[in-house]
Amino acid sequence: MGIAERKEREKQEKRDLIVDAAARIFAEEGYERTSMRGIAERIEYSPATIYLYFKDxxxxxxxxxxxxxxxxxxxxxxxxxxxxxxxxxxxxxxxxxxxxxxxxxxxxxxxxxxxxxxxxxxxxxxxxxxxxxxxxxxxxxxxxxxxxxxxxxxxxxxxxxxxxxxxxxxxxxxxxxxxxxxxxxxxxxxxxxxxxxxxxxxxx
Amino acid sequence: MGIAERKEREKQEKRDLIVDAAARIFAEEGYERTSMRGIAERIEYSPATIYLYFKDxxxxxxxxxxxxxxxxxxxxxxxxxxxxxxxxxxxxxxxxxxxxxxxxxxxxxxxxxxxxxxxxxxxxxxxxxxxxxxxxxxxxxxxxxxxxxxxxxxxxxxxxxxxxxxxxxxxxxxxxxxxxxxxxxxxxxxxxxxxxxxxxxxxx
DNA sequence: GCAATTTACTGAACATTGTTTAGTAAGTAA
DNA sequence: TTACTTACTAAACAATGTTCAGTAAATTGC
Known part of the structure; x- marks a missing residue:
C-alpha cells in the first residue's frame, strides 16, 4: 500500500510545515500577536486548513x-x-x-x-x-x-x-x-x- | 466653584466604579477573558464610555x-x-x-x-x-x-x-x-x- | 428666561480575531 | 467511466478592542 504510506507521510510533512511556521511567527511576534490567519498566510494555505491538522x-x-x-x-x-x-x-x-x-x-x-x-x-x-x-x-x-x-x-x-x-x-x-x-x-x-x-x- | 468640584468628584467616582468592576471581573475571569464589553455591561454603561476614562x-x-x-x-x-x-x-x-x-x-x-x-x-x-x-x-x-x-x-x-x-x-x-x-x-x-x-x- | 456651548454618553460601525460549515475539485478505487 | 474519498477553500459567524458621529442634558453667558 504505497499510496496510503505516501499520504501519511505527506500529512505529517504538512503538519510539520504548520508547526514550523507557527513557531517562527510565534518567535517573532509573541504568543498573543500570532494569529491563525497569519500562520495560514505564511504557509500559503487557507486558515481552515490548519483546523484539519489541529483542533484549535x-x-x-x-x-x-x-x-x-x-x-x-x-x-x-x-x-x-x-x-x-x-x-x-x-x-x-x-x-x-x-x-x-x-x-x-x-x-x-x-x-x-x-x-x-x-x-x-x-x-x-x-x-x-x-x-x-x-x-x-x-x-x-x-x-x-x-x-x-x-x-x-x-x-x-x-x-x-x-x-x-x-x-x-x-x-x-x-x-x-x-x-x-x-x-x-x-x-x-x-x-x-x-x-x-x-x-x-x-x-x- | 462648587459645580466644577462636584463634577471632578463625580468623574473620579465613575473612574473608580469602572476600575472596581474591571478588578472584580478580572479576578473572576482572569485577564484574557475580561472584555471591555463585559465590564461595560457590569456597570450598565456603553463600552464607549470606558474609553472616556481610559485610553485603552x-x-x-x-x-x-x-x-x-x-x-x-x-x-x-x-x-x-x-x-x-x-x-x-x-x-x-x-x-x-x-x-x-x-x-x-x-x-x-x-x-x-x-x-x-x-x-x-x-x-x-x-x-x-x-x-x-x-x-x-x-x-x-x-x-x-x-x-x-x-x-x-x-x-x-x-x-x-x-x-x-x-x-x-x-x-x-x-x-x-x-x-x-x-x-x-x-x-x-x-x-x-x-x-x-x-x-x-x-x-x- | 432664552440661546449657545460644553459635557456625558451611546448606537452603530470597523477591523480583527478564532472557528465552523457547505461546497468544490482533484485523486483514488471499483 | 462511475462512485467515493480526500484535501482544501470561500464565506460566514460570533466575539473582540476601538472609533466616531450624533444626542440629550447640564451649564454658561447674555
Missing part, C-alpha cells in the same frame, strides 16, 4: 511548546557527560538561563503562559516538563550522594533550584527588573551571578 | 494593577513593625506568598503578565513595583548590618530573594508543579517550606 489554536501551540522543550533538552543534554555533579548542575543552570535569553518566546510559552494549558487539562500529564525536571533532579541527587551540597528531600530541593532560576529569568523576560535600574547586560550578568551565589549557598 | 484596555488594567500593588503593600506592611529583621524578612516572604495564593489573578497581572506593560513603555518607571522592592531590600540590609545573613551586594541579594519566592509561586499559579505530582495543599506547603529553607541557607 491551543493544540497548535502545544505542538510548538513541545518543539521548545526539545530544544531546551538538547541544550541541557550537552553537559550531561560532565563528571563533577556540582559543575554539571552549574552548567545545566547556565544552559537553562541561556535558553531563556535566546528563546524568550519559547521560554514564556513553556513556563509562563497559561493559555496552551487547556490542552493539559484534558491530556493531564506534562511529560515533557517532567523529563527536564528529572534531568535536574538527577544532577542534584548526584551532588547530595557525594556530600557536596546540603541534605534535603531531593524533589523539594530540585523544585527550589528550578524556582530560583525560573524566578530570575521570568522577572527578566517579563521586564520586572525595571525596578532595579540596570542595563540589559547588567541584568543578564546579575542572573549569571545569581546562579553561582545560589550554588555557593547550597554547598556544604 | 491597557490603561484600564494598569489601574487594576495599581490596586493590586496597594493590596500587596498593605499586607506586607502589617509586619513592618517586627523588630527582629530576620523574622521580619520571613514574615514579609510569607505574606507575599499568601498574597499570591489569595489573589492569583492580581499576582499574575502584577508580575507575570506582559500585556499591560505597553503602558510602562511610555510612562517608563515602575514606581509601585519599586516601592515593594525597596521594602524588601530594607529588611535585608537590616539583616546584613546585624550580621545575621551572608554578605552580598544588597540590591543583588534582594533580587535573589524576590526571584526565589516569585519563581515558586509563579510555577505554582502557572500550573507547572504538575511535574511534581503533588496535591494543591502539598504544593502550598512545599512553598512555605521553601521560604524557610532559603532563609536557612542565607543565615550565617
Amino acid at each position: 489554536k491551543d493544540e497548535l501551540l502545544h505542538a510548538v511548546h513541545e518543539l521548545g522543550f526539545g530544544l531546551l533538552m538538547k541544550e541541557m543534554s550537552k553537559v550531561a557527560a560532565v563528571a563533577d555533579p556540582l559543575e554539571r548542575l552549574r552548567l545545566i543552570s547556565l544552559e537553562y538561563v541561556r535558553f531563556c535569553f535566546e528563546h524568550p518566546q519559547y521560554y514564556n510559552l513553556m513556563f509562563n503562559s497559561l493559555e496552551p494549558l487547556n490542552y493539559y487539562e484534558d491530556h493531564c500529564n506534562w511529560d515533557t516538563g517532567r523529563k527536564a525536571f528529572d534531568f535536574l533532579q538527577y544532577a542534584i541527587e548526584d551532588c547530595m550522594q557525594k556530600g557536596l551540597i546540603v541534605e534535603q528531600e531531593p524533589k523539594a530541593l530540585t523544585f527550589f533550584c528550578w524556582s530560583f532560576v525560573h524566578g530570575m529569568v521570568s522577572l527578566y523576560t517579563r521586564n520586572r527588573l525595571r525596578a532595579l535600574d540596570l542595563s540589559d547586560e547588567e541584568s543578564r550578568a546579575l542572573i549569571f551571578t545569581g546562579v553561582n551565589t545560589w550554588l555557593d549557598l547550597m554547598k556544604k | 484596555k491597557d490603561e484600564l488594567l494598569h489601574a487594576v494593577h495599581e490596586l493590586g500593588f496597594g493590596l500587596l503593600m498593605k499586607e506586607m506592611s502589617k509586619v513592618a513593625a517586627v523588630a527582629d529583621p530576620l523574622e521580619r524578612l520571613r514574615l514579609i516572604s510569607l505574606e507575599y506568598v499568601r498574597f499570591c495564593f489569595e489573589h492569583p489573578q492580581y499576582y499574575n497581572l502584577m508580575f507575570n503578565s506582559l500585556e499591560p506593560l505597553n503602558y510602562y513603555e511610555d510612562h517608563c518607571n515602575w514606581d509601585t513595583g519599586r516601592k515593594a522592592f525597596d521594602f524588601l531590600q530594607y529588611a535585608i540590609e537590616d539583616c546584613m548590618q546585624k550580621g545575621l545573613i551572608v554578605e552580598q551586594e544588597p540590591k543583588a541579594l534582594t533580587f535573589f530573594c524576590w526571584s526565589f519566592v516569585h519563581g515558586m509561586v509563579s510555577l505554582y499559579t502557572r500550573n507547572r508543579l504538575r511535574a511534581l505530582d503533588l496535591s494543591d495543599e502539598e504544593s502550598r506547603a512545599l512553598i512555605f517550606t521553601g521560604v524557610n529553607t532559603w532563609l536557612d541557607l542565607m543565615k550565617k
Whole structure:
C-alpha cells in the first residue's frame, strides 16, 4: 500500500510545515500577536486548513511548546557527560538561563503562559516538563550522594533550584527588573551571578 | 466653584466604579477573558464610555494593577513593625506568598503578565513595583548590618530573594508543579517550606 | 428666561480575531 | 467511466478592542 504510506507521510510533512511556521511567527511576534490567519498566510494555505491538522489554536501551540522543550533538552543534554555533579548542575543552570535569553518566546510559552494549558487539562500529564525536571533532579541527587551540597528531600530541593532560576529569568523576560535600574547586560550578568551565589549557598 | 468640584468628584467616582468592576471581573475571569464589553455591561454603561476614562484596555488594567500593588503593600506592611529583621524578612516572604495564593489573578497581572506593560513603555518607571522592592531590600540590609545573613551586594541579594519566592509561586499559579505530582495543599506547603529553607541557607 | 456651548454618553460601525460549515475539485478505487 | 474519498477553500459567524458621529442634558453667558 504505497499510496496510503505516501499520504501519511505527506500529512505529517504538512503538519510539520504548520508547526514550523507557527513557531517562527510565534518567535517573532509573541504568543498573543500570532494569529491563525497569519500562520495560514505564511504557509500559503487557507486558515481552515490548519483546523484539519489541529483542533484549535491551543493544540497548535502545544505542538510548538513541545518543539521548545526539545530544544531546551538538547541544550541541557550537552553537559550531561560532565563528571563533577556540582559543575554539571552549574552548567545545566547556565544552559537553562541561556535558553531563556535566546528563546524568550519559547521560554514564556513553556513556563509562563497559561493559555496552551487547556490542552493539559484534558491530556493531564506534562511529560515533557517532567523529563527536564528529572534531568535536574538527577544532577542534584548526584551532588547530595557525594556530600557536596546540603541534605534535603531531593524533589523539594530540585523544585527550589528550578524556582530560583525560573524566578530570575521570568522577572527578566517579563521586564520586572525595571525596578532595579540596570542595563540589559547588567541584568543578564546579575542572573549569571545569581546562579553561582545560589550554588555557593547550597554547598556544604 | 462648587459645580466644577462636584463634577471632578463625580468623574473620579465613575473612574473608580469602572476600575472596581474591571478588578472584580478580572479576578473572576482572569485577564484574557475580561472584555471591555463585559465590564461595560457590569456597570450598565456603553463600552464607549470606558474609553472616556481610559485610553485603552491597557490603561484600564494598569489601574487594576495599581490596586493590586496597594493590596500587596498593605499586607506586607502589617509586619513592618517586627523588630527582629530576620523574622521580619520571613514574615514579609510569607505574606507575599499568601498574597499570591489569595489573589492569583492580581499576582499574575502584577508580575507575570506582559500585556499591560505597553503602558510602562511610555510612562517608563515602575514606581509601585519599586516601592515593594525597596521594602524588601530594607529588611535585608537590616539583616546584613546585624550580621545575621551572608554578605552580598544588597540590591543583588534582594533580587535573589524576590526571584526565589516569585519563581515558586509563579510555577505554582502557572500550573507547572504538575511535574511534581503533588496535591494543591502539598504544593502550598512545599512553598512555605521553601521560604524557610532559603532563609536557612542565607543565615550565617 | 432664552440661546449657545460644553459635557456625558451611546448606537452603530470597523477591523480583527478564532472557528465552523457547505461546497468544490482533484485523486483514488471499483 | 462511475462512485467515493480526500484535501482544501470561500464565506460566514460570533466575539473582540476601538472609533466616531450624533444626542440629550447640564451649564454658561447674555
